[in-house]
Amino acid sequence: xxxxxxxxxxxxxxxxxxGRMLTDMLVTMSxxxxxxxxxxxxxxxxxxxxxxxxxxxxxxxxxxxxEADFKSTFQQSLALQRKNSHAVFEIAQNQVGELRARxxxxxxxxxxxxxxxxxxxxxxxxxxxxxxxxFDIPLMKGTHGxxxxxxxxxxxxxxxxxxxxxxxxxxCLVHNGSLSNHNSLRRQxxxxxxxxxxxxxxxxxxxxxxxxxxxxxxxxxxLQSSLxxxxxxxxxxxxxxxxxxxxxxxxxCKPAVMAETDQYVAFGSEYRALVNLPGIAxxxxxxxxxxxxxxxxx
Amino acid sequence: MQxxxxxxxxxxxxxxxLQNQNTATKLTAWQILNPKGAHAIAVGLDAPIDVTxxxxxxxxxxxxxxxxxxxxxxxxxxxxxxxxxxxxxIIEGDASQYAGATGHGGLLVIKGxxxxxxxxxxxxxxxxxxxxxxxxxxxxxxxxxxxxxxDAGEALGDSLYEAKLFVRxxxxxxxxxxIEKEMRPKDLAEVQALLERAESTAKPSEFKRxxxxxxxxxxxxxxxxxx
Numbered sequence: 001x002x003x004x005x006x007x008x009x010x011x012x013x014x015x016x017x018x019g020r021m022l023t024d025m026l027v028t029m030s031x032x033x034x035x036x037x038x039x040x041x042x043x044x045x046x047x048x049x050x051x052x053x054x055x056x057x058x059x060x061x062x063x064x065x066x067e068a069d070f071k072s073t074f075q076q077s078l079a080l081q082r083k084n085s086h087a088v089f090e091i092a093q094n095q096v097g098e099l100r101a102r103x104x105x106x107x108x109x110x111x112x113x114x115x116x117x118x119x120x121x122x123x124x125x126x127x128x129x130x131x132x133x134x135f136d137i138p139l140m141k142g143t144h145g146x147x148x149x150x151x152x153x154x155x156x157x158x159x160x161x162x163x164x165x166x167x168x169x170x171x172c173l174v175h176n177g178s179l180s181n182h183n184s185l186r187r188q189x190x191x192x193x194x195x196x197x198x199x200x201x202x203x204x205x206x207x208x209x210x211x212x213x214x215x216x217x218x219x220x221x222x223l224q225s226s227l228x229x230x231x232x233x234x235x236x237x238x239x240x241x242x243x244x245x246x247x248x249x250x251x252x253c254k255p256a257v258m259a260e261t262d263q264y265v266a267f268g269s270e271y272r273a274l275v276n277l278p279g280i281a282x283x284x285x286x287x288x289x290x291x292x293x294x295x296x297x298x
Numbered sequence: 299m300q301x302x303x304x305x306x307x308x309x310x311x312x313x314x315x316l317q318n319q320n321t322a323t324k325l326t327a328w329q330i331l332n333p334k335g336a337h338a339i340a341v342g343l344d345a346p347i348d349v350t351x352x353x354x355x356x357x358x359x360x361x362x363x364x365x366x367x368x369x370x371x372x373x374x375x376x377x378x379x380x381x382x383x384x385x386x387x388i389i390e391g392d393a394s395q396y397a398g399a400t401g402h403g404g405l406l407v408i409k410g411x412x413x414x415x416x417x418x419x420x421x422x423x424x425x426x427x428x429x430x431x432x433x434x435x436x437x438x439x440x441x442x443x444x445x446x447x448x449d450a451g452e453a454l455g456d457s458l459y460e461a462k463l464f465v466r467x468x469x470x471x472x473x474x475x476x477i478e479k480e481m482r483p484k485d486l487a488e489v490q491a492l493l494e495r496a497e498s499t500a501k502p503s504e505f506k507r508x509x510x511x512x513x514x515x516x517x518x519x520x521x522x523x524x525x
Contacts, residue, residue: 250433251414252395252413252414252432252433253395253414255375255376255394255395257394270335270356270357270375271335271354271355271356271373271375272334272335272336272356273335274335275334275335275354285354285373285391285392286392287392287394287413289432290414290432290433
């Protein structure tokens, strides 16, 4: 199973309510996946600043150590905005590479959930309601967002196995389905030097898209080629800096419903996820076609 | 008119009320409010009652229906009227995957589009779709009739037995052992009758008939590549 929701706002007056609407949508999908939940929210960027979301199982000590390290490296303080096991912060674009290298080298307990200008990713074990409350998701503003609730099939129930997966700066992927060639594809990508951290099938899908884009594909092209290179079942929803996209495999047995009004484009694994959206009674509602890339941008 | 508001009534209770009606019931008109995409609405009915659902439903609406006449004023999720035995189910909107799957009898009408696997393994049900149907529709259809006023997706009627298929628009591709057949006077009459019952004004003469070539009924090593 697994449940996916997505909301792309066209009407800026709804931006203050994005977190609340997306949380409500995801909570209705709870019985499609009780294992873990996650949300990616895109909000306004700060000029020349990168936004990074991190996570740790021991956030008190790990985040304090990172702050100390940052201070000694850059002679600046790192303004962490702590949210439970996660924290988000903004740093200068030219500090990102060095900071990520230091996290990898010296802070093994810290996982980078997302990097980009606009994106924040929060995910953890538990039901959507509990996970969303843990990170104050209902209070978050933004332009668009994606949520996922997981019924684990291909790998363990862990925070890192939760969706969304950050596929590149400001990009993320959520998945309903199961990939059957993820082991061979993981080995192939690892030979290409791609770092894959878990046994999770979707992480391989995410790494595949990242790798395609690093080699010159646009996101649309990467999604198109995934139809040939990924074997298995998938309904994917991807988030980008200024938009979101939907792709279903050619068999299309994993459900998907879309709704569009003048105010938003919304995605749900089921219609239930969409019923409380404003103006849904008059929305254009349809099921996305198999093997067809859909995309909306601001 | 009996009204069940799913904002106030538990779904199991609502279904139990409907399922408790029998052939002699005097409560023949029912309306269900606020379905809000809930699953398994009005399943397992077995009484000559009229049920109207005011809104869109989730999985398996009207599953296993017998005798009852349902009208859904909205769209339906996967598996509508799955394994229907008799009665009528009319969907005013679209239907998701495997509408009418394994149905043994009765009439299923979808006034919008149906997606993939419509009428998969149909066993006697009649299905009329005013719009288009998706890929792998009528896969292994054994009997019954499917009338599609729009287009059909890939692999229509793959591994078909004796279900009869009529499509007005384009067929993206035919499945293994499904072929186009001649439209005979009795086929025109059958399509006409079904279109009328399905509240469609399409003209039977515009439809093409598809059916089984009957080459895959029994294993034949010469056809190994087709299985």
